[in-house]
Amino acid sequence: MSNDKTSRASRRAFLRGSVAAAAGAVAAGTARGQEADPLITEVQDWANGFGAGVDEVPYGLPIEFESDVIRRNVEWLTADTISSINFTPIHALDGTITPQGCAFERHHSGAIELKKEDYRLMINGLVDTPLVFTYADLERFPRENHVYFCECAANTGMEWAGAQLNGAQFTHGMIHNMEYTGVPLRTLLNEAGLGDDLADKWVYVEGADASSNGRSIPMEKALDDVLVAFKANGEALRKEHGYPVRLVVPGWEGNMWVKWIRRVEVMDGPVESREETSKYTDTLADGTSRKWTWVMDAKSVVTSPSPQMPVTHGPGPMVITGMAWSGHGRITRVDVSKDGGKTWETARLAREGENKALTRFYLDTTWNGEEMLLQSRAMDETGYVQPTKTQLREVRGENSIYHNNCIQTWHVTPDGRAENVEVS
């Protein structure tokens, strides 16, 4: 316990600018061979006595030393936490799969508790036979597994007018990436029976919570890759992500991934609900607004180093890492710049990019303690190159709120600290 407190305290001290504490840490790391390490030469408690028995925690949480890797809220963003959002600690994660327990939450009327036995899904509207399914019914349809990212359209939305929040978690943490198990929506629509003329048809999807969040989706997308999902990362969805059943709309903005989905209505036009008119529309500089901006364009961010992940190891070998994603398909390449975009080098993708899923990238490099303006730039299979904030502003102005997929800059100083900045 005391170890935990010390390490967290020194990390905070570092973040606040107490360089002395960090300098001590660097010295300890580089003073190799000076004196024998008591962690090696002395028998430690954990090498002498017992650890925890099985069943001590029937369902485990991360070890206490990782207790700072949690979802976090920006209180001044919203009026209260019932209709609000928090942020995935992407700065501290690696790989691509987001653990459910720290994947960002967005509720419009709080996370409800809905039992599987009480769950009903209705398909109605322009179908041959309106149907009601139970949860058990859903499990009898052939199901599929897919990994997809889910990004809130407002991710990075606070950064339109300038560098504002100092941490990758806060600037880019409205995203998670999970492996979903579910039934294609097309299977359920076919079960209710669609007519032959599907042109100009839409589905309206609606949640069971009090916000009654609903979105209109064109039939072409509904029949393509939309999934009615009930498992994520192998286990049941968490309450905060729509247990027992949510919609997965690959590559499209998170608001459409309706949680606690209770109804799918086939319609001959969009409902133009609150969430697709007054919200999730993107106002341009001249005051007109784009609507139906569903796709999340290619985007990337360096997660470490970043403001919450300062460099503590001093000069020498260094791993720069981050993640990239595109709602248009696969990430094909990520470039990294250390000088604010003057020169770029191509990073290594941990695995080949996957369709509408997060890709992890690494730049295995050497740091000589120099100042850096770190950026990453994603490219997807359509050839789209992640734009700079200047490029975005030239087209849209600063009032779009949503769909800010600009290149992010972290200013890393010789003492290892990193800050969210904007560059010319």
Added chain:
Amino acid sequence: MSKFPNLGLFVGVGLGLAVVATMAINFADRFVVPVPEGNPTVALVIPGGGASDSPGLIVGAAEAAEGSGGKYGLGRPALAEEIAAWDLDVMPDATGLPQGSGDVWTGEEVFAEKCATCHGDFAEGVDNWPTLAGGWGTLADKDPVKTVGSYWPYLSTVWDYVHRSMPFGDAQTLTHDETYAIVAYILYSNDIVDDDFTLSHENFLDVEMPNAEGFIVDDRAETEYTKWRAEPCMENCKESVEITMRATVLDVTPEEEGTEAAEDHAAMDPPSETPVEDAAPVEEAAMEEPEAEEPALDAALVAAGEKVFKKCKACHQVGDGAKNRTGPALTGIVGHPAGAMEGFRYSKDMIAAGEAGLTWTEEELKAFLAKPKAYMKGTKMSFAGLRKEGDLNAVVEYLKSFPAE
């Protein structure tokens, strides 16, 4: 053996377990004591019985479905009353809109009771809750104010959202007529209808939403993708790079532990939807001299102003015996120094403006009433503003008819 039969149903699972079981024997044989003599792999596979056809199981299921027209015979028909209970959405052409009606003043009462806690008496929004009125003509500004009046393109959306999702924390309790009345009041608060208006299913489509034409369908394919699908620069991409803005200057990021930041920002003005903190300087108070002469009143304009003043009456009294209430008494306000009605507790900004010489000339009063929060950021007056110049002229004329005693 009794533990194993279930595991053999899917041969893939069975084989996986067999491998695990073999490793378990190699590395921790105490855990597999129950395994019988002989090869454990064989013991695991046999009990399922269907080993020969199992490998094709998943593919086979999908193909079977295709073969029978994609139907599985699952679920049951939805009953008409079940569909009626859940299918409540209303479309822009009023499809799905139930019959009913409600007038502005009934709406004001219902709104005050069920909505004003968050949205304010005048739909202006309390703290960080949504502002429903005002914001006209701000969509191209630095910080647009998006309200039902300034932004929402369809009336159906307002009705549908209020009916299905409001009041916050007590959703789906409003009757159809209450919903019509609230929507009528929101329209009135936005100066879209007059105070004697009654909204009903019959005139629903006659209401013109000011920003109905303010939207275009996503055009990124033409305006952005054509530009940004190109081979990017790798070297000498810029002459120089300068830092132009730093997040730490704003200092709005939560602390690691969270609490200190919350305290720091509790005193901040609630941000708009794009919460960039710009320290907008308080507008300098104008230093005009009060008018010396009292011009004659326009009786017709005074009468019109009395009607407009209905919007003010909830908080302000004027005339004989007028007292301070939520807002200050307004007898003699025209020509009076700002922030100086006796006994009223004004905002700091209002007091400062008065001390700096601000006097409520007709022009200043009109500027204030047109956009109170824009005119004076710190004002306590939670009123969205009067949109029409005629209303401004009328209400000021009306106020002029109550000179200081």
